[in-house]
Amino acid sequence: MSSSALFLWGVLLVAVSGLFAAPALSRRFPRMWWCVVGFPVLWLRMRRTWRRLARECDLTVMRGSGSALVGRLAVKGRELDALVPHLVVRLPRKARRVSATVRLLAGQTPAEFVKAGEAMAHAWRVHAVRVTSRERGRVDLLVSATDPLMDPEVAPSSLGAYLARLKAAAVARGGLWGRFGQGSKADVPVLPEGASVLMVRLGVREDAWPWVLDMAAVPHWLITGATGSGKSNLINAVVVELAPRPVALVGVDLKGGLELAPYRPRLSALATTRAETVGVLDGLCKLLDTRMGQCREWGVRSIWDLPALVRPVPVVVIVDEVAELYLAVDKAGKAEAAQCSVMLIRLAQLGRALGFHLIIAGQRVSADLGDGVTALRAQLGGRICHRVSDPGTAVMTLGDLYPEAVDAAQAITPGEKGVAITTDAEGMWLRARAVYTTSAAVVETVEQFAHLRPSLPMLDQMAGGGLG
Numbered sequence: 408m409s410s411s412a413l414f415l416w417g418v419l420l421v422a423v424s425g426l427f428a429a430p431a432l433s434r435r436f437p438r439m440w441w442c443v444v445g446f447p448v449l450w451l452r453m454r455r456t457w458r459r460l461a462r463e464c465d466l467t468v469m470r471g472s473g474s475a476l477v478g479r480l481a482v483k484g485r486e487l488d489a490l491v492p493h494l495v496v497r498l499p500r501k502a503r504r505v506s507a508t509v510r511l512l513a514g515q516t517p518a519e520f521v522k523a524g525e526a527m528a529h530a531w532r533v534h535a536v537r538v539t540s541r542e543r544g545r546v547d548l549l550v551s552a553t554d555p556l557m558d559p560e561v562a563p564s565s566l567g568a569y570l571a572r573l574k575a576a577a578v579a580r581g582g583l584w585g586r587f588g589q590g591s592k593a594d595v596p597v598l599p600e601g602a603s604v605l606m607v608r609l610g611v612r613e614d615a616w617p618w619v620l621d622m623a624a625v626p627h628w629l630i631t632g633a634t635g636s637g638k639s640n641l642i643n644a645v646v647v648e649l650a651p652r653p654v655a656l657v658g659v660d661l662k663g664g665l666e667l668a669p670y671r672p673r674l675s676a677l678a679t680t681r682a683e684t685v686g687v688l689d690g691l692c693k694l695l696d697t698r699m700g701q702c703r704e705w706g707v708r709s710i711w712d713l714p715a716l717v718r719p720v721p722v723v724v725i726v727d728e729v730a731e732l733y734l735a736v737d738k739a740g741k742a743e744a745a746q747c748s749v750m751l752i753r754l755a756q757l758g759r760a761l762g763f764h765l766i767i768a769g770q771r772v773s774a775d776l777g778d779g780v781t782a783l784r785a786q787l788g789g790r791i792c793h794r795v796s797d798p799g800t801a802v803m804t805l806g807d808l809y810p811e812a813v814d815a816a817q818a819i820t821p822g823e824k825g826v827a828i829t830t831d832a833e834g835m836w837l838r839a840r841a842v843y844t845t846s847a848a849v850v851e852t853v854e855q856f857a858h859l860r861p862s863l864p865m866l867d868q869m870a871g872g873g874l875g
């Protein structure tokens with residue numbers, strides 16, 4: 408056999424074994440594989456298809472009027488060499504993720520690019536292309552080659568370790584742990600001193616950054632989802648994060664305490680009936696008035712402006728199954744539900760400055776539960792929507808703020824446990840998945856930090872308040 412034939416056989420052998428080894432190599436060395444193979448291939452595909460995509464998805468702008476005179480006929484049409492907006496693909500900072508920027512041409516709006524996101528994902532053969540616009544005249548494309556929420560690297564079992572690694576990296580960079588995932592330091596809003604205790608790591612976002620529930624920026628949250636979609640797991644994650652911190656936790660669980668009773672050692676109060684809820688919320692409203700007086704005395708506008716020595720702890724009120732609160736049949740029950748509703752709205756309205764935060768969870772929050780629930784929903788700026796069993800819940804959770812997120816919530820499948828659409832402090836929505844936190848882990852944590860349970864005087868004085 409001649410040497411050139413031998414060489415050709417050698418090349419063929421290397422190519423074939425490379426083909427067979429590719430899946431294993433990409434799994435074993437994901438970052439290196441992404442830099443050497445994945446990203447260059449995607450980059451080429453994006454560059455090669457961009458002009459055509461832009462034309463087919465109406466993302467081009469005509470140079471002229473688009474009409475001309477042919478003889479005595481006026482002909483209207485699309486120019487073949489219409490202007491194509493400039494696409495800049497950035498070097499990747501994360502495996503399987505690419506960001507790109509498009510400069511808008513005069514007459515274009517981000518909405519046209521949002522609509523074309525699905526076509527881009529198909530043309531580039533990637534999991535998803537998320538289009539956002541944070542700066543006038545520019546849209547940002549976040550291209551996810553795979554679904555990070557189903558990534559083995561961030562699978563529920565190893566998510567804790569993954570987050571710890573990110574946290575260590577953030578600390579090494581000198582930033583506050585809660586700041587990672589928020590872009591450069593310059594982008595980060597300055598938090599009131601001490602308010603970082605209200606930043607809770609929940610899991611991972613679809614852009615592969617940690618999912619942080621930032622109650623300092625968005626004080627109140629609504630969490631919805633069908634049964635078995637991951638609401639309790641999410642609350643577990645919140646409690647495990649908050650238990651070691653100087654934060655008072657108050658529970659309202661009208662499923663007879665089924666869900667929140669395990670947290671009892673670390674709860675400053677737990678209400679399991681509507682009557683108890685009235686008592687607990689009344690106590691909290693009195694506490695609110697006391698704090699208001701305290702701020703007035705010191706001449707400050709928020710508890711975060713008080714000196715650390717006299718600053719009261721923030722209170723996080725967790726309500727599980729909000730529909731139970733409103734589904735009263737008798738007259739007395741309805742009166743109690745109305746009372747609870749008014750007090751929750753009051754806590755929400757004044758809570759941010761005075762350190763009261765609501766986390767309200769339920770399978771549904773539809774308008775048929777009454778006006779109270781709609782008024783309460785309006786106060787809950789943060790929204791998390793898991794898989795839903797009826798379109799109405801997705802619309803109620805996200806439709807008023809992010810109508811375009813409703814379809815994404817309805818697309819979550821039963822197999823995607825813990826996956827949710829969440830809003831963030833920057834006014835965006837995205838998919839995210841909470842870390843899987845077992846009940847045993849929560850029980851262990853609340854027992855370990857039971858001694859940190861702050862005593863809230865207004866609630867301690869109450870008789871029959873279900874105090875833990």
Ligand SMILES: Nc1ncnc2c1ncn2[C@@H]1O[C@H](COP(=O)(O)OP(=O)(O)OP(=O)(O)O)[C@@H](O)[C@H]1O
Pocket residue numbers: 563632633634635636637638639640641770824825826840841842843
């Ligand atoms: N992030 C997650 N990762 C993996 N599995 C999860 C996750 N979240 C939930 N699960 C799984 O889904 C199951 C149901 O979750 P969970 O109890 O949180 O649902 P739920 O919405 O609270 O349901 P219900 O309203 O009936 O209480 C859990 O037992 C767990 O096995």
